[in-house]
Amino acid sequence: MNAPRPKRKTWAAWLAFLGGPLGLHRFYLHGMGDLLGWLLPIPTALGLYGIERVRLHGLDDPWSWVLIPCLGFTIAACALMTIVYGLMTPEKWNARHNPGLAPEAAPGRTSWFTIAAVVAALFFGATVLMASIAFSFQRYFEHQIEAGRQISQ
Template sequence: MNVSRRKNKTLAAWLALLGGTMGLHRFYLRGLGDWIGWLFPLASGLGWWGVERVLALGQDDKLSWWLIPFLGMSLAAACLSAIVYGLSDRARWNAKYAPDQGPDGTAGATSWLTIGAVVLSLLVGATAFMGSLSFSIQSYVKYQIEEARRISQ
């Protein structure tokens, strides 16, 4: 196989953690033709639009309740990818992304940098997912309580 096809597991995990919301890890591993990679910037953009709406219009903006979870889900999916990449078996990684190295090649090796990416991805992904989910649920419940008070008066 072509040496340029060889992909490093540690680099893929860090790209997923640091640039995953833009799909950098997918583009690194599969190229710019990966349609799933293009969904990451789309979802992240929708989520950031929701954040901008909250900053401009306040927390009562109902559209932002639906948009912000896109950012959280995109970040959580990217972090999950980093975890999967970091914990993947060396032989399987090399068979898929570095076939010229064989099962014991260095491209699929796990180092302390790989473990660091996995740990940070777990922390960031869980925080982003729970934060965006709790924001939307809190806003929805607050809206329901206000509507119930308005109807009862």
């Protein structure tokens, strides 16, 4: 029987950054039977549906206010996982994902490609998170102001 392939930290970081909302990093690290990997595409699809609702019905569609942040928060969470993977020490990485290897084995080492994934995730994840929060609060407060105007009339 073949020994399992070692899980590389750089691959996991880039999969979390680029394919995290589809669960690719979870499948890479935990296999195709990982439940969270199969659940991650759900908020991604809901957020994409929210964007489509905005395109069809405009920004005043209340369902899009709820659905679009699902995509933003999923992307931000996957960017956070990229940062966690990239900054994990080789000893901790290999103990968790490559238990048969030495603590300082190559799959757990940090390279410049790993750091590039962390930097990209920090920039892009923070941007998407702030945009999602701003969109949610703006739409909520606009809705509250409109409700207050209707009450006062």
